[in-house]
Amino acid sequence: MxxxxxxxxxxxxxxxxxxxxxxxxxxxxxxxxxxxxxxxxxxxxxxxxxxxxxxxxxxxxxxxxxxxxxxxxxxxxxLEMRGSSVGLMITKGFRAIQEVQAQARDGNLFDYFYEKPAPIAPQSLTREIPERSDYEGKVLLPLDHEAVRQAARELKEVGVRSIAVCYLFSFLNPSHEEETRRLILEEISDAHVSLSSEVLPRIREWARMSTTLLNAYLEPVLxxxxxxxxxxxxxxxxxxxxxxxxxxxxxxxxxxxxxxxxxxxxxLFSGPAGGAQASAHLSGTDAQSGLVTLDMGGTSADIAFIEGGAPLEVTEGMIARRQLDVPALDMTTISAGGGSIASVDGGGFLMVGPQSAGADPGPACYGRGGTRPTVTDADVACGYLNPDYFLGGAQKLDVEAARKALQVHIGDPLKMDVLQAAAGIRRIVDMRMADEVRVFAAKRGVDLTSYTLLPFGGAGAVHAAAVAEELNMQRILVPPRPGAFSALGLLCTDVVHDYIRSELKPLEDVTPEHAENIYAQLEAKALEELIAEGMQPENARYLRELDLRYTGQGYELRTPLDGLYEGKLSQASLTAARQRFDERHAQIHGHAAADRPVEVVSYRVRLRVAVPKYEPRETAPPAKPRAVADALKGGRTVYFDGKSPVETQVYERDGLDVGTSVKGPAIVEQFDATTIIPPGWAARVDTFHNLILEFART
The missing domain is CATH 3.30.420.40 (ATPase, nucleotide binding domain)
Structure with a gap:
């Protein structure tokens, strides 16, 4: 065709x-x-x-x-703190918010030398503007136009071109912030202006300010x-x-x-989100029953959970010790990539990361001038990677350079041979990933033994079996193109925008008409932006949610309204939303308080526009499948425990037909990744060309 x-x-x-x-x-x-x-x-x-x-x-x-x-x-x-110089305009009398923040502290509570991260907009670049709206959005003090102009001129004088504006209760009445932007642009025509009423129109002053400052800091870069x-x-x-x-x-x-x-x-979490989205879209029944994704690339390892066919989400989080309250997939990232550098600390202990060799110069085995040993160098020394078939043979790996780096920087200081040093590096990085998954699971009450591990990224399938054994997981699913799985995830999703507006009010005082009016305003804004972006409005779907909490609580839960109304909200819809909130609270926190009044905190709308996606195609086993031996490329000596050599058969993945099986020890190679099947494991190719590894030891 x-x-x-x-x-x-x-x-x-x-x-x-x-x-x-x-x-x-x-x-x-x-x-x-x-x-x-x-x-x-x-x-x-x-x-x-x-x-x-x-x-x-x-x-x-x-x-x-x-x-x-x-x-x-x-x-x-x-992470590298190379964003733009940022100025901040804030309601007069509240310039200390950035210094006080939320009074919470990360890390060790007993660290007497604890310091908060340096402010994005220092006090020298913070300007107080006379203006004030109350908790209902009513103007108490008009905006001082001349104060805005003077502040803009002062910031321009010192080279500031990105300005954050964060006024009290602007999420209820954004008029002062919008007028401030107009005045700033009259004074600085090329300025980037971030308004808190657009970036994050919701309660909690520090979270709103922090997110707005991050936007101002990074917008010129993007x-x-x-x-x-x-x-x-x-x-x-x-x-x-x-x-x-x-x-x-x-x-x-x-x-x-x-x-x-x-x-x-x-x-800010754009990179790892693609892999999680691909896992949810492409893994069928496994995504419904539960997946742990392990995206191990060159710099880091990203971990996510897929439940009920969708990645878990959060609306509040931290990045680089800074508050960021936007909807995001619930993921955690650790410095455990193929390029993570191994070293010996001052106490004589072996460490891996957080520094990474990155792409330039890369691991020692890349032959680009790198001399520090990395996880990839350890994998090469143990025989897991084929030095002549990296990236399908496009890049040769220097085994001797890897061994030399391991010996000089790890082996000699710790009085180990090369294999012991390499095995130690692998052990540390595998344990670190397993521990992170274990903690992640414990926080969510997940029984990992019933879940499937889905590794991807260039190094994911090299380390997956070792991580699974640490977690007592019995099943691993390696997708057909693991090295490019995150990129494939970009072809497996829709156009999505999120909108939010905070308004504190007891749920029993909220009328369907009032809620419907707020949702209509949010959806009108979504439609306006959709048209401006050149998308087709007839393809749009609007998903509504309420942020609810028991009166007196300091946190709220997102409560979806899908299935609770047709066309418009009714009183029955709000009653059902309350019941759904109680159920979600009991599910997440283990208890509910059906006799306590409930408060509406925020209204949310998610705009979703479907675009054509990649759909995997199922393939029946061939009538005359090729023999497994036809995919055999030869053998290689592998040190699975860092001590004993094990002769291991090596297969070309594209040569394995649907329905064929391979018993470990074995290695399956392909252009973009390598899959390790240790002793005690077996692998088979399913009808979607996934490689399913199962623990087979008796």
Missing amino acids: SVSGPRYRLGVDVGGTHTDLVLLDPADGALMVEKVSSTPKNPALGVLNGVSRFVARGVKPDDIAFFAHGTTITTNAL VHYIGHLNKGLDEAGVNTQQRFLMQSNGGVMPFSAAIAGGRTVHT
């Missing part, structure tokens, strides 16, 4: 070491995968290098109809990056206007939305 016009859909995930690209042809479901080195100084270059690889393989750039991108550009800018990437795509001939960024909530948003309306903070 011939297809005319643009047809390809491209997903791109930029990691710390490699940039992964997946190109989908919806006509036949075929996937093309490219993996190139990341370019940390300008990540857009790595993306464009990958696109040029597809062009070299015969793909016409103007045939790419859809471009979706997961990026760590804002995350890395925050705008510059998107501008550079847009220009590069245009010059490369990728003319599609359907260009999207992955958000922390697992949905995508157009490039245009990312640089307007205070949405930069929604990209």
Whole structure:
């Protein structure tokens, strides 16, 4: 069947070491995968290098109809504190909020030398503006226009071009903040202005201010990056206007939305969200019954839980010790990647991370000048990785360089040989990932023995079996393209925007008409932005939620309203919402208080616009399957325990037909990843070409 016009859909995930690209042809479901080195100084270059690889393989750039991108550009800018200089305008008399914050502290409660993170907008760049609205949004003191202009001029004088505006109760009445932006832009035409009433229009002053400051700090970084990437795509001939960024909530948003309306903070977990979304969309019954995802790349390992076919979500969180209260997939990240550097501390103990060799110079075995031993060097020394087949043979690994780095920096100081040093590094990183999963599960009351571990990323399937054994997990699912799984996740999601408005009121005092009016305003704003982004309104769905709490509580629960109304809310809808809240409270916290009054804290709307997605295709076992021996590439000596050599058969994954099985010890190699099947494990290929590993020891 011939297809005319643009047809390809491209997903791109930029990691710390490699940039992964997946190109989908919806006509036949075929996937093309490219993996190139990341370019940390300008990540857009790595993306464009990958696109040029597809062009070299015969793909016409103007045939790419859809471009979706997961990026760590804002995350890395925050971690490395290289965002923009930020000014803050705040209601007069409240400049200390950023210093006091929420009075909570992270880390060791007994640390006498504890210090809070340096403020994003120091007191020298904070300006108090005479204005005031009350808790109902009524104006008590008009905005002082001249004070705003004077503050803008002073900030301009010292080079500030990004300004956060956070006035009291602006989430109920944003007029003063909106007027402030107009005045700022009259004084500084090229300013980036982040309004708390747009970034996070909800209660809790510090959370709202912190999130707004983060947006102001990072927006110029993202705008510059998107501008550079847009220009590069245009010059490369990728003319599609359907260009999207992955958000922390697992949905995508157009490039245009990312640089307007205070949405930069929604990209802070953009990178790892793609893999979690792919896990939920592509794993079928496993996603329904429970998955633990392990995305182990070059710099870090990201962990998420999938329950009931969807990733768990949170609305409050921390990143780099800073409060960030936006909807995000519930994930945790640790410094346990292939590029994590091993070292011996002052007490003579072996450590792995948090520093990473990254893409430049990379692990010692890459031969790019790196001399410090990494997890990848340990994997090479133990025989897990084929030095002649890394990235399908596109990159050769220097085994001797890896062994030398391990001996000099680990073996000699600890009086170990190379294999003991390598085994120790692997043991530490595997235990760290297992411990993080164990704690994550304990907080959510999950029985891991009934869950399936889904590893991906370049190193995930290398370490998955060891992590599973630590957790007593019996089943592992390795997807067909684990090394590019996060990039594939960008082709498995919808356009999603979240909207919120806080208004404290007892639920019994809320009329259906009042609630319906608030939802109508939020949905009208969503529709306006949808049209401005060039999306089709008829494809939109609106999902409503209430944030509810028992009166007197200091926290609330998101309570979905789906199934509780038709067309418009009724009194029965609100009564049912109360009952659903009680049930959710009992499920999450183990108890409910049906006799206590309930308070509405916030109204939420999620806009979802469906876009075509990648759908896996089931394949029946062939009538005459190829013999497993046909996929055998040879053998390799592997040190599973760091001591005893084990002759291990090596298979090419593409040579394994549906329904075939392989018993460990074995290694399955493919272009983008390596899967280790230790002794006691067995693997089979299911009808979706997943590799299912099961613990078989008797």
